[in-house]
Structure formats: C-alpha cells, structure tokens
Amino acid sequence: MDLFHFQEEAPGSVFWHAKGWTLFLQLISYMRRRQSEAGYVEVNSPDMMEKSLWEASGHWEKFGDHMFTTQTPDDKTFCCKPMNCPGHVQIFKHGLKSYRDLPLRVAEFGKVHRYEPSGALHGLMRVRSFTQDDAHVFCTPEQITQECIKINDLMMTIYKEFGFDNVKIKFSDRPEKRVGSDEIWDRSEEALKAxxxxAGVEWELNSGEGAFYGPKLEYVLRDAIGRDWQCGTTQLDFNLPGRLGAVYIGADGEKHEPVMVHRAMFGSLERFTGILIEQHAGRFPLWLAPTQIVVAPIVSDADEYGLALQQKCLAAGLRCEIDLRNEKINYKVREHSHAKVPVMFVVGMREAQEDTVSVRRLGDKHQKVMSVEEAIAQMVIDTAAPDQV
Ligand SMILES: [Zn+2]
Structure with a gap:
C-alpha cells in the first residue's frame, strides 16, 4: 500500500512514506482536538538529555539496558528518551505551582527510543523508536478519582470512534514491594475501581501486579476478527514527582508532592497504525484514507477539466490524486478499486461540458452523476472525522 518500509540500517525504525505519514498525521490531528477539548496542554520535551537526569529519575538503573546513549565530544553522556515523563516533570517544576494550577494535564506526541534485540522486532507492532500519545496529569490526591474517570471517558470515546466496541480492562493493584503510604494506595485503588x-466493561484483576510506584489500568481492544491489542494505560505514580523534586503549594501554604498519572490512549502511534491496517484490511474509513479521491479522465481531452477538478478538491481540503495515464477507464477503475481508493471522480467530455462528475464509490457498482459543487460538498461532509460530525 506504499505506507512505510523498514531497512537494515535502521532496525525497528519506520520510514514513513507519504501515504502512511498522511494517515499518521490524521491520528495526531484527531488526538490533538480530543485532548485540547479535554483540557490538556501540549508540550514538547528534548529527545536527548544528560545521563544524570535519567539517574535521578531512576530510569538509568531500571531501564538502562534499553536506552540508546551517545558520547559527546566534551565527554558527556546523553540518552535518547525512552519515556517522556522526566521531561514533563521538568516543565512542571518550572515556576512555582499552587494547588490552583492542578490538575495540570500535559500532553506530548513524544518520540521515544527503546533498544529491543533485533529478534524481538516485529513490523509496526514492535519497534525501537515510536511516538506515544503520552500525557501526564499532575494532581492532588483528592483529584485522582475525577481525573482517572475523565481519562477513562476519553479513552472509551476514542476507541468507539475508531470502531473498537469491545474493550477489556486489566487492573493491577499493589505489589508487595512499594513506595507510598497505605492511605494513598487505598485511595488510588478505590479511584481505579470507580x-x-x-467504564462498565469486562475487567480482570492482576493481583499484586502493579508497579512499585502505583496501580494501573491497561486497556485491551478486540479487533474485527477477534484479536486482542493492548493500547491504553493509566498508571498512577507516587514516586517520580518526589524523586525529581516536583512540589506544589497546598491550600495550607505548605509544600506537597503532586500525584502523577501517566496515560497513553493509542499507546504507540506506530503500533496503532498497524492495528488500524489490520482492523480495516487496508480499507480505511474515508476520514483516514491517505487518498480519498482519484480523478480519472476517460479521454485525454478531459485531462484539463480533470486537473481543474482536482484543484477544487484540494482547495476544499480533500486528499485527491489524478490518474492521467493513457489507459482505458475500466482499467483505471479496476486498479484504483484494487488499491481500495474510496471514491473515484470519473470525467469525460460530457462531464466537462456540463460541469459535472460521475462519482463512483468503492464497492458500489453504480456511479452517480452530480454537479461538481454538489459532489465536493458531499465529500467534505463524508470525510469529516468522527469528532467533527
Ligand atoms: Zn509517563
């Protein structure tokens, strides 16, 4: 489908081709709108930071084997970020925060790098560098429940809009070895139970499987043919803010450590794209389709009319190509149907004279003659993302 490729020199890293990248960007735009509506701010943190920061965060000790590092000419060691969390804590720490600033919901489409042995790599599903739709909610202990419920609502909405109606949740509660008081663990587990x-969906308890720094929820999506994919996570964290010295001034005038909620909804955008390719068997819904329309002139005398039509489609924000090859129209139709192009605008001399277009939708044997204006207006409606309908 000409979406992406891999090659030996960059194991587990995607070369996105124009069509695949278009799809990828659609996911980002969609998520941006959804997040902004839900009260998130978007930030961007450095891809490489000095090793000392990763030592302070604890990642070097726990995750060092999976981190890419580089030595600079001035003899410093930098690490490619395997996670965005420490960067977001730095942003939180900038300027004094009060309880009135909370909850603070910080999102980033953060590209992370994690070393996986080459044998473990698997297409888009398991890669070495990927983009997370990552966010961290900094909140007070009292806000944990409301924030986790909001995150859940958002996730459920999003999964539904992508056609995943069958969602399961795995709940991991307190392990033997942990940080944080029992009181805060009680409160957090209550929050996740709420x-x-x-959510009102099927769930299972992974008893004692939570991280040492907090309990978590994992969202598993079942696709059209019954395969399960783990995508979203909501992870509570009572450790990292304190470890990196993040505090806010409470209503009592004292310093307190915020609770941090790590959450990702798509998880990895690379992987989610892979799941969508599987889910739709390449036949994407109109709003996601890398190419939405192909204009196909029947005779070369209609080329000019076709080019003008393509221009009008592009101006209306539609993703439109034109097939000017000197081939029979049946051949063009067959080929683009095969490539799963959702809509073809077929134009001949009659269409050119009448300022019309024959609209042919994928899977539909009949074509419908419409005025150009009408056809484009209809496409603008039909290509709207689910959150914009
Ligand atoms: Zn995080």
Whole structure:
C-alpha cells in the first residue's frame, strides 16, 4: 500500500512514506482536538538529555539496558528518551505551582527510543523508536478519582470512534514491594475501581501486579476478527514527582508532592497504525484514507477539466490524486478499486461540458452523476472525522 518500509540500517525504525505519514498525521490531528477539548496542554520535551537526569529519575538503573546513549565530544553522556515523563516533570517544576494550577494535564506526541534485540522486532507492532500519545496529569490526591474517570471517558470515546466496541480492562493493584503510604494506595485503588465501574466493561484483576510506584489500568481492544491489542494505560505514580523534586503549594501554604498519572490512549502511534491496517484490511474509513479521491479522465481531452477538478478538491481540503495515464477507464477503475481508493471522480467530455462528475464509490457498482459543487460538498461532509460530525 506504499505506507512505510523498514531497512537494515535502521532496525525497528519506520520510514514513513507519504501515504502512511498522511494517515499518521490524521491520528495526531484527531488526538490533538480530543485532548485540547479535554483540557490538556501540549508540550514538547528534548529527545536527548544528560545521563544524570535519567539517574535521578531512576530510569538509568531500571531501564538502562534499553536506552540508546551517545558520547559527546566534551565527554558527556546523553540518552535518547525512552519515556517522556522526566521531561514533563521538568516543565512542571518550572515556576512555582499552587494547588490552583492542578490538575495540570500535559500532553506530548513524544518520540521515544527503546533498544529491543533485533529478534524481538516485529513490523509496526514492535519497534525501537515510536511516538506515544503520552500525557501526564499532575494532581492532588483528592483529584485522582475525577481525573482517572475523565481519562477513562476519553479513552472509551476514542476507541468507539475508531470502531473498537469491545474493550477489556486489566487492573493491577499493589505489589508487595512499594513506595507510598497505605492511605494513598487505598485511595488510588478505590479511584481505579470507580473507573472500572464507570467504564462498565469486562475487567480482570492482576493481583499484586502493579508497579512499585502505583496501580494501573491497561486497556485491551478486540479487533474485527477477534484479536486482542493492548493500547491504553493509566498508571498512577507516587514516586517520580518526589524523586525529581516536583512540589506544589497546598491550600495550607505548605509544600506537597503532586500525584502523577501517566496515560497513553493509542499507546504507540506506530503500533496503532498497524492495528488500524489490520482492523480495516487496508480499507480505511474515508476520514483516514491517505487518498480519498482519484480523478480519472476517460479521454485525454478531459485531462484539463480533470486537473481543474482536482484543484477544487484540494482547495476544499480533500486528499485527491489524478490518474492521467493513457489507459482505458475500466482499467483505471479496476486498479484504483484494487488499491481500495474510496471514491473515484470519473470525467469525460460530457462531464466537462456540463460541469459535472460521475462519482463512483468503492464497492458500489453504480456511479452517480452530480454537479461538481454538489459532489465536493458531499465529500467534505463524508470525510469529516468522527469528532467533527
Ligand atoms: Zn509517563
């Protein structure tokens, strides 16, 4: 489908081709709108930071084997970020925060790098560098429940809009070895139970499987043919803010450590793209389709009319190509149907004279003659993303 490729010199890193990148960008635009509506701010943190920061965050000790590092000429060691969390804590720490600033919801489409042995790599599903739709919610202990419920609502909306109606949640609660008081663990587990209730979907308990720094929820999506994919996570964290010295001034005038909620909804955008390719078997819904329309002139005398039509489609924000090859129209139709192009605008001399277009939709044997204006207006409506309908 000419979406992407891999090659030996960059194992586990995607070369996105124009069509694949178009799809990828659609996911980002969609998520941006959804997040902004839900009260998130978007930030961007450095791809490489000095090793000392990763030592302070604890990642070097726990995750060092999976980190890419580089030595600079001035003898410093930098690490490619395997996670965005420490960067977001730095942004939080900039300027004194008060309880009135909370909850602070910080999002980033952060590209992370994690070393995986080459044998473990698997297409888009398991890569070495990927983009997370990552966010961290900094909040007070009292805000944990409301924030986790909001995150859950957002996730459920998003999964539904992508056609995943069958969602399961795995709930991992407190392990033997942990940080944080029992009181805060009680409160957090209660919060996540409230989420499970609000979600109203099937869930299972992974007893004692939570991280040492907090309990978590994992969202598993079932696709059209019954395969399960783990995508979203909501992870509570009572450790990292304190470890990196993040505080806010409470209503009592004292310093407190915020709770940090790590959450990703698509998880990895590379992987989610892979899941969508599987889910739709390449036949993407109109709003995601890398090419939405192909204009196909029947005779070369209609080329000029076709080019003008393509220009009008592009101006209307539609992703439109034109097939000017000197081939029979049946051949063009067959080929673009095969490539799963959702809509073809077929034009001949009659269409050119009448300022019309024959609209042919994928899977539909009949074509419909419409005025150009009408056809484009209809396409603008039909290509709207689910959140814009
Ligand atoms: Zn995080």
């Amino acid at each position: 989420v499970l209730e609000a």
